[in-house]
Amino acid sequence: MSIRFPYLPPLGVASPAVRYRPMVPVTVVEPDSGRFFHINEAILDTGADDTVLPFGIATNIGVSLPPFSGIRQRIIWRGLAHPFVLADVELIITDNVITYRWRAKVAFSTAQTTQPILGRAHCLDFFNATFRGADRVVELAPNASFSGTVY
Numbered sequence: 153m154s155i156r157f158p159y160l161p162p163l164g165v166a167s168p169a170v171r172y173r174p175m176v177p178v179t180v181v182e183p184d185s186g187r188f189f190h191i192n193e194a195i196l197d198t199g200a201d202d203t204v205l206p207f208g209i210a211t212n213i214g215v216s217l218p219p220f221s222g223i224r225q226r227i228i229w230r231g232l233a234h235p236f237v238l239a240d241v242e243l244i245i246t247d248n249v250i251t252y253r254w255r256a257k258v259a260f261s262t263a264q265t266t267q268p269i270l271g272r273a274h275c276l277d278f279f280n281a282t283f284r285g286a287d288r289v290v291e292l293a294p295n296a297s298f299s300g301t302v303y
Contacts (some may be wrong), residue, residue, distance in 0.1 A: 200271030255298025
């Protein structure tokens, strides 16, 4: 069972020269409390090692994070190094017909990314993703390493 999403233009951009991107809605859930935050557009990025979400989402849903002081892990965004912390959450992607839900270790960062990034580790590695550029569509189907639920 696969789900598909149309490529979308960046938020607020309306131009004939716009570059459409493979973006999907994703919900981030704090596993213990069930508190969640819905993101309308997160970019599927095959070049990103990790899933990177804004730090504010973690505080909004009550994800327990260590303090940033003394953290040596950093991501480079637009030439600047930003600290990040890893935390366990659940991610949900749905097309309102089929839903995929799984546990994931994601990076929460203060980097001012354009959209949240869904990278390989704990996200794209769990799916067979087909990027149909000419059609501006991405299809996701869980693969053998997906240990979440499909409903």
